[in-house]
Amino acid sequence: MEEVPVVIVGAGPAGLATSACLNNLSVPNIILEREDCSASLWKKRAYDRMKLHLAKQFCELPHMPFPSRTPTFVPRISFINYVDNYVSQMGINPRYHRSVESASYDENAKAWIIVAKNTALDAYEEYVARYLVVATGENGQGLIPEVPGLGSFEGEYMHSSKYENGGKFISKNVLVVGCGNSGMEIAYDLSSCGACTSIVVRGPVHVLTREIVFAGMLLLKFLPCKLVDFIVVMLSKMKFGNLFKYGLERPKKGPFHFKAITGQTPTMDVGAMDKIRKGEIQVFPSITSINRNKVEFENGKIEEFEAIIFATGYKSTVRNWLKDDKDFFDEYGMPKRNCPNHWKGENGLYCAGFSRTGLHGISIDAKNIANDINLALTDHQV
Numbered sequence: 001m002e003e004v005p006v007v008i009v010g011a012g013p014a015g016l017a018t019s020a021c022l023n024n025l026s027v028p029n030i031i032l033e034r035e036d037c038s039a040s041l042w043k044k045r046a047y048d049r050m051k052l053h054l055a056k057q058f059c060e061l062p063h064m065p066f067p068s069r070t071p072t073f074v075p076r077i078s079f080i081n082y083v084d085n086y087v088s089q090m091g092i093n094p095r096y097h098r099s100v101e102s103a104s105y106d107e108n109a110k111a112w113i114i115v116a117k118n119t120a121l122d123a124y125e126e127y128v129a130r131y132l133v134v135a136t137g138e139n140g141q142g143l144i145p146e147v148p149g150l151g152s153f154e155g156e157y158m159h160s161s162k163y164e165n166g167g168k169f170i171s172k173n174v175l176v177v178g179c180g181n182s183g184m185e186i187a188y189d190l191s192s193c194g195a196c197t198s199i200v201v202r203g204p205v206h207v208l209t210r211e212i213v214f215a216g217m218l219l220l221k222f223l224p225c226k227l228v229d230f231i232v233v234m235l236s237k238m239k240f241g242n243l244f245k246y247g248l249e250r251p252k253k254g255p256f257h258f259k260a261i262t263g264q265t266p267t268m269d270v271g272a273m274d275k276i277r278k279g280e281i282q283v284f285p286s287i288t289s290i291n292r293n294k295v296e297f298e299n300g301k302i303e304e305f306e307a308i309i310f311a312t313g314y315k316s317t318v319r320n321w322l323k324d325d326k327d328f329f330d331e332y333g334m335p336k337r338n339c340p341n342h343w344k345g346e347n348g349l350y351c352a353g354f355s356r357t358g359l360h361g362i363s364i365d366a367k368n369i370a371n372d373i374n375l376a377l378t379d380h381q382v
């Protein structure tokens with residue numbers, strides 16, 4: 001058993017940023033990470049061609065700017081290098097191979113009891129901490145929907161988090177399900193690699209570009225959200241025209257307002273729209289069933305596919321291991337309170353990286369949490 005003031009679960013950007021802010025305030029903390037590395041999402045569960053879709057000034061972690069030569073939209077490998085430098089420069093020492101299996105609050109001891117499996121030694125370890133920071137991410141586990149007949153599918157299917165590049169799909173008929181940022185970019189990647197690509201778009205979607213979102217984020221500092229939404233939708237219409245003829249439709253609510261109320265990020269086109277327009281990527285509505293290699297869609301069409309990539313989103317995994325959170329997290333493992341009041345629970349419980357605002361929100365959470373814990377510890381000592 002080991003006692004420490006703060007245990008952070010997860011060494012993604014949120015856990016690392018929180019640890020860095022605590023280190024800066026000289027508050028001892030331990031990060032427990034189930035994988036063998038930090039930023040595992042970026043190293044192991046992101047496709048090769050990915051770049052950050054928000055401009056670099058919105059993706060910096062606290063206390064360390066990107067080097068000035070870094071391009072505005074940071075490529076995945078550069079972001080990984082930045083995170084690795086962050087870990088060494090901020091004096092962060094995550095404990096890898098520690099999969100947290102339970103965390104419960106001991107009312108008598110007024111502390112969290114955290115049990116982690118050390119997967120390298122195949123042994124259990126116990127940690128006792130006054131403060132517990134959940135930083136396991138909104139994207140803990142890939143979601144594959146229940147599609148009738150999926151079990152009979154004769155080809156290969158996978159979640160988008162397992163997709164690396166189009167290499168093995170050259171000349172194959174591939175269906176991508178979902179038109180969020182993963183789905184649209186993977187469809188573009190597949191088509192560019194010579195796969196015969198189709199995409200399922202089941203509902204309305206805002207399609208913007210990184211540059212339009214960047215402009216929108218800058219404008220949001222001066223203008224109300226409604227006006228910024230009006231401007232970015234106008235820019236999107238100028239860029240992409242009427243989406244309806246391609247089987248796509250814009251939501252009624254503007255993209256920044258929609259993001260704020262639903263958390264759904266607008267899709268930032270990296271070339272898929274041009275391919276859709278040219279007919280190089282076909283658009284289908286929802287799947288109704290699958291039978292061996294045949295997929296039937298809501299419009300009655302039946303097509304044959306050799307592979308399916310489910311870019312159908314993620315779920316948080318907090319509910320699998322966290323107990324005694326006093327209804328802080330909902331059944332989906334997301335904080336019940338809305339941003340900006342989402343990061344602090346009861347009995348020294350915190351969460352970093354659950355505000356549905358990407359890396360920008362992570363930095364804000366990390367600073368708030370570290371300052372709050374530091375204040376509580378200082379008060380305690382007085």
Ligand SMILES: Cc1cc2nc3c(=O)[nH]c(=O)nc-3n(C[C@H](O)[C@H](O)[C@H](O)COP(=O)(O)OP(=O)(O)OC[C@H]3O[C@@H](n4cnc5c(N)ncnc54)[C@H](O)[C@@H]3O)c2cc1C
Binds near residue numbers: 009040100354
């Ligand atoms: C494909 C993709 C691209 C994205 N691109 C952007 C972008 O461009 N800009 C942006 O702002 N945001 C982006 N996001 C959002 C992204 O989720 C965040 O930017 C960021 O990686 C989240 O950091 P995090 O630390 O909260 O979670 P994660 O990066 O998911 O890290 C959580 C860590 O917790 C560990 N963990 C989980 N459960 C346990 C457990 N029980 N015990 C121990 N460790 C555990 C995991 O192994 C992981 O290392 C993207 C997300 C995805 C999926």
Ligand SMILES: NC(=O)C1=CN([C@@H]2O[C@H](COP(=O)(O)OP(=O)(O)OC[C@H]3O[C@@H](n4cnc5c(N)ncnc54)[C@H](OP(=O)(O)O)[C@@H]3O)[C@@H](O)[C@H]2O)C=CC1
Binds near residue numbers: 054145181286
């Ligand atoms: N930096 C970058 O370039 C990238 C960033 N990201 C980020 O990662 C996060 C996750 O993105 P992503 O993986 O795209 O997941 P999302 O949750 O953002 O998108 C999932 C998509 O799948 C659709 N979907 C879900 N279930 C079904 C179904 N049964 N049939 C058809 N469609 C379905 C959803 O439609 P509906 O809206 O109707 O629910 C939605 O369009 C986001 O924050 C995103 O911005 C992702 C990739 C690249």
Ligand SMILES: O=C(O)C(=O)Cc1c[nH]c2ccccc12
Binds near residue numbers: 054
């Ligand atoms: O990458 C994500 O999912 C994000 O949430 C980043 C983000 C924060 N605010 C936004 C507004 C519009 C588009 C993306 C984001």
